[in-house]
Every structure is written in C-alpha cells, then in structure tokens.
Amino acid sequence: MSPAFSIPRHAAALALLLASFTVPASAQTQADLFDDTALHTVEIVMHSRDWSDLHANFRSNDHYPCDVIWNGLRMRNVAVRSRGNGSRYEAKPGLELSFDYYASQQRFLGLRGLVLDNLVTDPSMIRESTAMALMRRVGVPATREAPARVFVNGAYAGLYMMVEPVDTVFAQKAFEQPGLLFEYRWTYPFFATFPGESLDPYAVLFESRNLGVHSTAELYTPMRELFRMINEAPEGAFGQVDRYLDLTGLVRTLGASTFMAEWDGVFGYDGMNNFYLYRTGEQAHLIPWDRDQAFHAVDYPLLAGVDQNVLGRRLLEDAALRAAFVQAVTEVMAAAQSDTWLEREFTRQYTLIRDAALADTFKLSTNDQFEQAFTELIAFARQRPSFVLGELAPLR
Amino acid sequence: MQRRAVPRTTRAGFGPITTFVKKGTQILLALLALGASPALAQETGATWDNRPTFLLGDGSRIEIHARLQSDYLVRNEADPDAASLSFDDRLSLPRKRVGVEGMLFDRVAFQVEGEVGDTQPWRDVFADVKINRALHVRAGRFKVPFSLEQLTSGTDLDFIARASAVSDLSPSRDIGVMAHGRLADRALKYEAGVFEVDASSRLWKSDAVRTLAGRVTIAPLADGKSRGSDALEISAALLRTDVPEGRGGPSGHLVMGDTFFRSMFVSGTRTRVGASVAWNAARASLRAEVIRSMDTRLGQGIDGSDLSNLVSTGGYVAGLWHLAAHDGHRYGHAPLRALDLTARFDRLSFGSAGGGEAFLNPRADHVAPIGKDAWTLGVNWHPNRWVKVQANTVREQIVDPLALLPIGTTPFWSTVLRFQVAM
Numbered sequence: 001m002s003p004a005f006s007i008p009r010h011a012a013a014l015a016l017l018l019a020s021f022t023v024p025a026s027a028q029t030q031a032d033l034f035d036d037t038a039l040h041t042v043e044i045v046m047h048s049r050d051w052s053d054l055h056a057n058f059r060s061n062d063h064y065p066c067d068v069i070w071n072g073l074r075m076r077n078v079a080v081r082s083r084g085n086g087s088r089y090e091a092k093p094g095l096e097l098s099f100d101y102y103a104s105q106q107r108f109l110g111l112r113g114l115v116l117d118n119l120v121t122d123p124s125m126i127r128e129s130t131a132m133a134l135m136r137r138v139g140v141p142a143t144r145e146a147p148a149r150v151f152v153n154g155a156y157a158g159l160y161m162m163v164e165p166v167d168t169v170f171a172q173k174a175f176e177q178p179g180l181l182f183e184y185r186w187t188y189p190f191f192a193t194f195p196g197e198s199l200d201p202y203a204v205l206f207e208s209r210n211l212g213v214h215s216t217a218e219l220y221t222p223m224r225e226l227f228r229m230i231n232e233a234p235e236g237a238f239g240q241v242d243r244y245l246d247l248t249g250l251v252r253t254l255g256a257s258t259f260m261a262e263w264d265g266v267f268g269y270d271g272m273n274n275f276y277l278y279r280t281g282e283q284a285h286l287i288p289w290d291r292d293q294a295f296h297a298v299d300y301p302l303l304a305g306v307d308q309n310v311l312g313r314r315l316l317e318d319a320a321l322r323a324a325f326v327q328a329v330t331e332v333m334a335a336a337q338s339d340t341w342l343e344r345e346f347t348r349q350y351t352l353i354r355d356a357a358l359a360d361t362f363k364l365s366t367n368d369q370f371e372q373a374f375t376e377l378i379a380f381a382r383q384r385p386s387f388v389l390g391e392l393a394p395l396r
Numbered sequence: 397m398q399r400r401a402v403p404r405t406t407r408a409g410f411g412p413i414t415t416f417v418k419k420g421t422q423i424l425l426a427l428l429a430l431g432a433s434p435a436l437a438q439e440t441g442a443t444w445d446n447r448p449t450f451l452l453g454d455g456s457r458i459e460i461h462a463r464l465q466s467d468y469l470v471r472n473e474a475d476p477d478a479a480s481l482s483f484d485d486r487l488s489l490p491r492k493r494v495g496v497e498g499m500l501f502d503r504v505a506f507q508v509e510g511e512v513g514d515t516q517p518w519r520d521v522f523a524d525v526k527i528n529r530a531l532h533v534r535a536g537r538f539k540v541p542f543s544l545e546q547l548t549s550g551t552d553l554d555f556i557a558r559a560s561a562v563s564d565l566s567p568s569r570d571i572g573v574m575a576h577g578r579l580a581d582r583a584l585k586y587e588a589g590v591f592e593v594d595a596s597s598r599l600w601k602s603d604a605v606r607t608l609a610g611r612v613t614i615a616p617l618a619d620g621k622s623r624g625s626d627a628l629e630i631s632a633a634l635l636r637t638d639v640p641e642g643r644g645g646p647s648g649h650l651v652m653g654d655t656f657f658r659s660m661f662v663s664g665t666r667t668r669v670g671a672s673v674a675w676n677a678a679r680a681s682l683r684a685e686v687i688r689s690m691d692t693r694l695g696q697g698i699d700g701s702d703l704s705n706l707v708s709t710g711g712y713v714a715g716l717w718h719l720a721a722h723d724g725h726r727y728g729h730a731p732l733r734a735l736d737l738t739a740r741f742d743r744l745s746f747g748s749a750g751g752g753e754a755f756l757n758p759r760a761d762h763v764a765p766i767g768k769d770a771w772t773l774g775v776n777w778h779p780n781r782w783v784k785v786q787a788n789t790v791r792e793q794i795v796d797p798l799a800l801l802p803i804g805t806t807p808f809w810s811t812v813l814r815f816q817v818a819m
Contacts, residue, residue, distance in 0.1 A: 047661075047698050047759060049641075065698055065757035077755040102757040104802040211802055215476035 028073060030109050034144035034164060036129065039352055042116065042148045042162065043069040044080065044095075051152055058082045058093045063101055068108075075099065075108045085186065087121045087292070092158045092362035094118040095150075096165070104211070107169075115163035116150060122292040123365035124373030125357055126349040129161055131291035133345060135256045137335050138328075140249075141174035141287055147353045158360040159353060166287050167209060171278040174287070179280035180219065182206035183289075189271035192311040194231040199224060206277065222282055230311050238318040245277075246285045251321060253286055254312075255328025257294075258302050259336070259388055261380075264293040267305035267312045295376075298383045302329070302391035316395075326395050333385050343381035350374045446781060447819040455502025461509065463551050463818035465491040471789075472652050473808035491550060493519065502526075507538075519569065530577040534589075540567040541574065541587035541611040542633045544672035544685050545712075551818045554716050555772055556788045557651050559742035561710020564648055565668065565687045567591075567635065570607065582624025585613040593637060607637040628675050635668040643758055645691050646708045648744055648768060651790050652810055656801065657746050657766050660706050660758045664692030679718050686711035696759055703761045704750035712742035716776075734778035738788075742770050745795065756800050767795035786814040 033040075046066035054064055063079040079101035084094040095116040099108040108114070119125040128145065135142035143164040150157045164170060171181050185207050195201035202220040210219075226244035233240045241247060250266075257265045265274050265288065276287040306312035316322045336342040358367050365373070441451045450458040469486040472478040495509030505524040510517040522536025539547055543566035545558050557563070574589025593605040611633035619625030641663040648657030672685035687710050693703035720735040745767030754764035774788040793807040 045698055047696070047700065050698075065759045067698060076753070077757050077760070079757065102755060102760075103798075103800040105799055213474075213476045213803070215480070217480065218476070 028071060028109060030111065030144075030164075033070065033109055033111075033114075034146045034162065036133070036144070036146040036349070037352070038146070039356060040070065040146055040148035040162065042150045042160070043154075044150065044152045044157075045069070046080065046153065048153060054080070054082055054093060055090055058088055058090045063098065065102065066097075068097055073108075077102050077106060078108075083115065084118070087118060089118060089120045089364060092118045092120055092360075092364070094120075095160070110169065111164070112167050112169050113165045115165050116148070117145075117161040117163050117292075119159065119161055119292070120364040122373070123369040124350070124377055125159065125161070125353060125363075125370065126346065126374075127294050127377070128163075128290065128292040130342070130345050130349060130377075131256075131260050131262070131294035132288075134260065134332065134336060134342065135253070135288060135291075137341070138252065138256055138332050140253050140256055141285075143170065143289075147349070147356070149356050156359070158362040159356040166276045166289055168211060171276070171285075171287065175278060175280055175285055177280045179278050180214070181209040182219075182223070182277045182279070182284075183209050184272060184275050184277070186271065186273045191271055191309045192227065192230055194227050195224075197224070202227075209276070222279060222284075223277075225282075226284060230314065233314070236318075238314050238321065242283070244282055244284060246283055247315070247321060248324070250286050251315070251324045252328050253288055254315075255325060255330075256332045257288065257291075259329050259332040259384070260291070260294040261296040261298075261300035261384070262291060262294045263296045263300060263304065265291070267309050269305060272309065295380045295384075298380050299387055302388055322395060326392055329388065329392060333388055336381070337385055340381070343378055346374065346377045346381055350377075450498075452500075456498070456500050458496055458498035460494075460496055461819065462494045463491060463816065464493075465489065465550070465814055465816045467556070468813040468815075470811035470813060472810045474650055474652055474654055474792075474803075474810065495520070528577075529582075530579050532576050534574045534576065535572075537569055537571045538574075539569050540572070540591050540607060540609050540635070541576070541589065542566050542609060542635055542668065542670055543687060544631060544674060544683065551784075551816065554714065554736070554738050554776065555740055555774055556786050556812050556814045557772075557790075559685070559710070559712035559714075559740065560649065560651070560744040560768060560770060561687050561712060561742055562685070564744060565646055565689045565708055565710055566670070567593075567607065567637075570594075572607070572609075574609070578624065580623070582619075583615055585615065585624075587611045603640065605638045605640060607635055609633070609635050626674075626676055629673070631670075631672045631674075633668075633670040635666070637666040637668075639664055639666045639691060641695070645693075645706050645758075646689055646746070648708075648746060648766070650768070650792055651770065656768060656794055656803065657756075658758065660691070660693070660760075660763065661696040662691040662693050662706060663696055664694045666691045681716045682714070684711070684713045697761060698759050701761075703759065704748045704763075706746070706748050706763060708744070708746050710742065710744035712740055714738065714740035714742075733780060734776075736776040736778075738772070738774040738776060740770075740772040740774075742772070744768050754798060764798050764800055765795070766801065769793050769795060782817055782819050784814075784816040784818070786816070788812055788814075 044066050046064055050064035061081050063081045066078050066080045068075045068078045079098040081096050082088060082093040083096040087094050097114045097116065098112070100106050100112045117128065122128065132142040132145055143166060145164065146162045148160050148162045150160045168181050172178055185205060187204055190205060199216050199220040202223040203216060206223055208214065208219050222244060229241050229244055239247065254266065263269050266272055274288065274290040276289055277284040278287055306316060316325060357363070357370055440453060443449050443451060448460040452458065467488045467490055469478065469481065492512040493509055494512060495507065497507040499505050503526050507520045507522055509519040511519060518537060520538050522534055522538040524532055524534040526532050541547065543562045545562045546566040546568060570591035570593055572589050572591030574587055576587040578585050588610045591607040591609060593607055611631060613629050613631040615624045615626065615629050617623065617625040617627045639662050643659045643661050645660035645662040647655055647659045649655055666689060668687065668689045670685065670687040672683070675682045689708040691706040693706060696703050715738070717737045719737050745765060746763060747765040748763035750762035752762050754762045756764045756766065771791045772788055774786060777785045789809060789811040791807050791809050794801060794803060794805050796805055
C-alpha cells in the first residue's frame with residue numbers, strides 16, 4: 001500500500017485544496033466572480049477528444065476532466081458536462097463545471113460548481129440574469145449571474161452566462177441552516193395534485209441533490225405529506241400547508257414571477273417547472289431556477305396557470321394569502337419601476353454583452369433577432385406595470 | 397487447480413428424493429438409449445454419475461450439467477434503502493446455467509454452457525484436444541488462464557463473491573486458443589494462449605484487441621506414485637493486453653456492485669502479473685493470491701500529454717476449516733454432512749507513479765491512492781453432494797487518505813445467504 005495512506009485526512013484535504021490553485025485565491029471572491037458589471041473571460045482546457053465527445057453526446061451527462069482559468073486563477077481537477085433540458089444544443093452546449101466531482105471537499109472560491117448557461121433559448125441573452133437580479137432586489141433567494149466569454153482550448157466557444165448553481169452551498173447560505181435540497185425534474189405535466197402514497201413518484205419528480213447517504217423514506221416522506229396537505233387541507237385552513245412549505249417565501253417568489261410574465265415556472269403552461277425545494281426540518285423553501293422565459297409578453301395574464309395548479313388555486317382562495325400575493329406583486333412592480341430600474345438594467349446588460357453576443361457564431365438566434373429581442377424587453381419594462389395594475393384590481 | 401467442494405463419485409443415495417431423481421433419470425436415459433442406432437447400442441448407454449451421463453462407447457461420454465444459485469440479501473449498509481426492501485427484492489438468481497461436457501474418443505474434451513435468460517447466454521464453449529499429457533490444445537470461449545480464484549468455478553467457490561482484486565483485475569472468459577499440459581512427472585503445469593478481448597463484437601476485425609496469456613503452476617508434493625499433488629500448488633501468471641484509447645481502465649467495486657473507483661482513460665497496453673499459492677489439507681485449506689495491473693496512458697493528459705502508468709494492485713488471503721468434513725467420498729454424520737467455516741481478507745488499491753498533486757479525475761497524471769479492504773466470514777453447508785448453502789458477511793472499508801470520495805471511510809457490512817443446487 002502506498003505510504004501516502006498514512007497522511008492525516010484533513011491535512012491532506014487542505015493541502016489538496018490549496019494546491020489546486022496556481023495563484024492564491026484569497027485575492028478573489030465570489031462577489032468578484034459574479035460581478036455583473038464586467039464581461040468575464042473563462043478558459044477551459046480539456047482533452048480535444050473529450051470536447052468532441054461532449055458535443056457528440058450533448059444529451060448525456062457524462063463528465064470530463066478539465067482545468068478552468070478565470071481572472072488569473074487556474075482551477076485543476078474540475079469536471080465539465082453538458083447540461084440543460086430544452087436548452088441542450090450540440091453546437092453550443094450548456095456546461096456545468098463541478099469542482100467537487102472528483103474531490104468531494106474541493107471548492108473554487110467556496111463554490112461546489114458553476115453553471116455556464118449557453119443562452120440559446122433566449123435571443124436577448126439577458127432575460128434570466130435580469131430576472132434573477134430583480135428577484136434578489138425584492139428579497140427572493142435567487143442565484144447570482146455574470147456574463148462571460150468562454151474559450152475552450154483557446155478557441156472562442158461563445159457568450160455564456162456564469163450562473164451560481166443552486167446546491168447545498170447556495171441553499172444553506174440563503175436559509176442559514178442545513179437542510180435537504182431537491183431539484184424539480186419535469187417529467188410530465190404536474191399540477192401539484194397528490195401523487196399517491198408510494199414514495200416513488202416523489203423521487204421521480206424531485207431529484208435529491210444532497211451529499212451523503214439518505215434513505216428514500218428520509219428524503220420523500222415529508223414531500224408526500226406536503227402534497228397531501230396541499231390537496232387535503234380543509235377549506236379556510238390552507239395556511240396549514242405552511243408547516244411543510246414556506247408560504248411567505250412562496251408568495252414572494254410568485255409575486256416576482258407573475259409580474260415578470262414567467263410562463264415556465266411554478267405555475268407553468270405545461271405544469272410545474274424550474275424550481276428547487278430546500279427542506280429545513282419539515283418545512284420546504286422554494287428556490288426559483290432558470291428564468292430564461294421571463295418577460296414573455298407585456299399582456300401575459302398575471303394569473304396564467306394558477307387555476308390549473310392545485311397549489312396556486314387554493315393559495316389564492318385563501319383571503320390572507322391572496323392579499324399577501326397582491327402585496328408581493330405590488331412590491332416587485334415598485335422595484336422594477338423605481339428610477340426605471342428594469343429598463344436601465346436591460347440596457348446596461350445589453351450594452352455589456354453586445355459585442356461578445358454578435359461575435360458568438362454558435363448562438364441559435366441571429367444577430368437581428370438579438371437586437372429585436374432587446375427592443376421587446378424595453379417595451380416590456382415600460383408597459384408591463386400598467387397591465388399588471390389592471391390585473392390586480394379584481395384581486396384586491 | 398480447480399478444487400471441487402463436492403466429490404464427483406457417489407456412494408449410497410441420499411433419501412427418497414434422490415432416489416426418485418436417479419430412477420427417473422435412468423428411465424429417461426434408457427428410453428433415449430433405446431432410440432440409438434443398433435451399431436452403437438452395445439457400446440452406448442445411460443447412467444447416473446452425479447448427473448445424467450450418456451456413454452457413447454469407449455472413451456466417449458456426454459454429461460449434462462445444470463446449476464442454480466439463489467441469493468438472499470440480508471443486510472447491506474451501503475444502501476440506505478436496503479432495510480425496507482421486500483422479500484422479492486432481496487432475492488436474486490445470479491446463476492441459472494445448463495450445459496454439456498464430455499469426451500470423445502478419449503481424445504477430445506468439450507464443454508458447452510450457457511446462462512438461461514441472459515442476453516449474452518454463452519459461457520464456456522470450447523473443445524480441448526489431447527495430443528499427449530504434455531500438450532493439449534484448447535480452442536473456443538473459456539477462462540483466460542490468470543487468476544486462481546477466477547479459474548475456480550462459481551459453483552465451487554468457498555465464498556459467495558470473488559475477492560475484489562480478482563473480480564476487478566482479472567479477466568474472465570474470452571475467445572482464444574491455448575496450449576496446456578503437464579510436465580516433469582505432473583509437477584509442472586503450463587497454460588499459454590492468445591485471446592481476443594470482447595470478441596463477440598470484434599472477432600477477426602481489424603480493431604481486434606488481443607491478450608497474450610501465460611500461467612505456470614508448480615505442484616511439488618507427491619500424490620501417490622507421481623508428483624503433482626493438489627496439496628500444494630504455486631502459480632505465477634502474466635498477461636499482456638492491447639488497450640485501445642478510451643475510458644477502459646480497471647474500476648473498483650464494493651461487494652454489492654457499487655463503484656468506488658471509476659475507470660481512467662488509458663491507451664497502449666495493460667500488463668498484469670499474478671501469483672498464487674494453494675494449500676489443501678484434510679481438515680483445512682489456505683489460499684493466497686496477489687495481482688498487479690499496469691495500464692499505459694499514452695496521450696491521455698488533458699493537454700494530450702502522456703500520463704504515468706495506472707497501477708492497480710490487489711490480493712487476498714483465504715482460509716477454510718472443515719468443521720464437519722467429508723473424508724474422501726464419505727460425508728460426515730447427519731444432519732451436518734459437511735460444514736465449513738471460511739474467512740478471507742482482501743484488498744484492492746489504485747494509484748500511479750505520477751508526480752505533482754494527486755487527483756481522481758480520469759486524466760490525472762498522479763492518481764490519488766484509493767483502495768478498499770474487506771473481511772469476509774462465512775459458513776458453507778453441504779447437506780448433500782448437490783446442494784450447498786452459504787452465508788457470508790462482509791465488512792468493507794474504503795481507504796481514502798486524501799478524503800476525496802463522498803462516501804467516507806466508515807466501515808459497512810453486508811450479509812448474503814446463497815442456496816445452490818448443482819449437478
């Protein structure tokens with residue numbers, strides 16, 4: 001057996017962590033990485049065959065080893081894979097960088113991973129980053145994002161958005177306590193009906209994103225009780241659901257999502273989609289994800305999809321929760337309108353990425369579509385508030 | 397040498413069920429014999445020699461084999477859901493095999509065996525021509541001569557699962573041609589051949605991957621008039637295999653199948669060396685084996701550079717004590733018949749000689765040391781010559797000094813019961 005087997009585990013792990021950087025990391029922080037006032041550059045070094053295989057097998061989640069260079073920091077021993085659902089695209093694959101895939105304790109600036117969003121489903125390329133910025137502005141725990149030109153083995157691979165991943169690091173920081181994280185996986189149009197007594201359907205819908213070993217019962221028994229309560233809470237007592245789902249946080253998130261005309265979220269047009277649940281104790285907290293369909297249309301109904309969804313319908317039937325929802329929408333609208341924040345944010349981000357976007361020959365949309373999409377976002381920022389005010393009137 | 401846990405020849409029957417099976421088989425074979433041609437009738441016949449056997453004349457016979465193994469998972473701490481598994485989910489049938497073997501004209505031995513219900517049904521399919529005692533030539537699909545435990549039939553293993561070093565580092569069956577025989581008054585046994593890896597998909601094609609194999613066994617103790625007793629056998633083996641570019645390096649598994657070390661990218665050649673010793677006495681036996689595998693990784697760095705060799709090492713020491721022994725052809729007293737206690741320690745580890753930081757990514761130059769130690773304790777009970785009941789409990793512990801794996805190094809236990817019927 002190797003003599004290295006006698007190295008104390010913690011000292012060795014620390015040495016490995018420190019040795020992973022060619023430049024001391026202390027000068028850089030997560031705030032620097034997600035500084036969205038700058039256009040970043042990310043370089044990936046990987047075996048040329050792996051890059052070819054990743055393209056060829058872009059629908060697979062196979063991991064490939066690579067080095068990642070950002071702002072003078074070289075992170076070794078990183079895993080990269082193709083990612084996304086509807087955004088999987090061979091010419092410009094979405095990428096997920098995992099810093100802990102090959103070494104469970106390895107972190108980069110405290111992060112376990114980093115998403116490189118390929119932006120192919122949004123011609124403007126700034127919908128999601130703006131949506132997340134607005135949600136953070138109103139106190140919703142949303143991921144940080146910053147644009148980056150990505151180079152692979154020295155060749156420009158396109159304009160990507162660096163996205164802070166929703167993982168246990170993010171969730172624990174957002175909710176300040178340890179818990180269990182689940183990613184909702186769209187598998188069929190699901191409208192928050194009760195999936196049944198078996199735990200299997202819950203494991204299909206909610207993928208465990210936790211470290212360590214957990215039994216199915218530990219993971220999904222509270223999930224079953226959540227959906228039982230959503231469906232079976234007595235009339236006039238829907239607030240009981242709060243035991244299993246943080247309704248205050250949910251209403252705040254829904255307020256932001258509905259104002260932004262998000263049509264592929266919790267009350268999505270084809271069932272629930274694009275969110276995580278983070279459970280601390282019995283109570284789960286909703287974390288929004290993937291807002292590249294935000295700002296869909298100025299006149300997109302505020303309550304689109306709510307009636308179809310058991311959670312949405314019963315939530316708005318409760319007078320107190322309906323009032324809270326109206327308040328949440330009003331606050332988001334105010335935040336967007338304050339000093340024309342939303343319009344200025346669209347313009348700032350557009351200006352920042354424009355040259356890199358136009359040079360990105362791998363993007364799905366044309367340069368004309370990119371310019372047109374920006375024009376539509378400006379129109380949204382100017383006209384959406386008055387439309388939403390009209391939608392809110394009958395709810396008050 | 398493949399040691400049989402159950403002697404082949406028989407004495408008195410083992411009760412009414414056995415008698416019924418024997419009689420029934422004899423009647424069946426007699427009916428079949430009646431249908432044979434008159435010319436063969438005088439030299440042919442059917443008998444029961446632990447299994448249905450057709451006698452086809454001097455030096456020719458065909459035996460029918462069948463074996464069934466059923467496992468019941470009692471405990472698996474590596475699976476957090478194991479405790480809630482249903483009875484059906486705990487049961488499995490790892491082997492459901494039928495086959496024939498025999499001898500033609502006292503010159504050509506053959507075997508055909510398949511797994512029932514498997515998409516790749518064929519196991520051993522070969523013919524073995526005896527030129528003389530010193531030279532036999534075998535061709536077909538059969539086990540590559542390398543590991544003592546791998547060469548031991550799954551029916552005859554002293555443990556339910558092979559040691560990790562064997563199952564993860566030793567080849568099993570491939571298509572090939574092999575010369576083998578015994579020399580020096582049977583004291584020296586040799587096997588040498590060439591095999592085609594994954595031949596079912598690449599046989600005779602230009603990208604065929606071949607293994608050169610050689611194994612030598614010395615049996616220095618006397619057995620009656622000649623040497624070559626199986627009381628002590630010492631073996632050494634060498635394999636050299638082409639390794640095409642790809643993620644085809646060895647991987648490491650827990651006894652229940654979970655992977656703790658994933659394959660690395662390799663390219664070039666794989667060289668495996670092994671050595672074993674087997675000591676068999678009337679009341680006990682000991683076996684030990686070491687295996688070392690070295691894979692070249694030409695051009696497999698993330699920048700296309702050559703990487704240091706991937707080195708995989710493992711081995712085991714196993715002992716068996718016949719608590720209630722069968723002495724030669726005689727079994728012990730009822731109700732135990734034959735009862736063995738077994739114990740084994742095995743180790744499997746991976747690493748490389750590369751310098752710099754040690755990583756676990758599949759293109760790491762310096763592969764971080766990762767390994768697994770396992771203790772297995774077991775009981776084997778032979779109520780009769782066809783049935784074996786085994787119980788094994790295994791304590792496994794990951795060796796991960798750099799704390800790279802998420803599963804940690806806390807030992808965990810698994811227990812499996814096996815019921816086997818073989819004839």
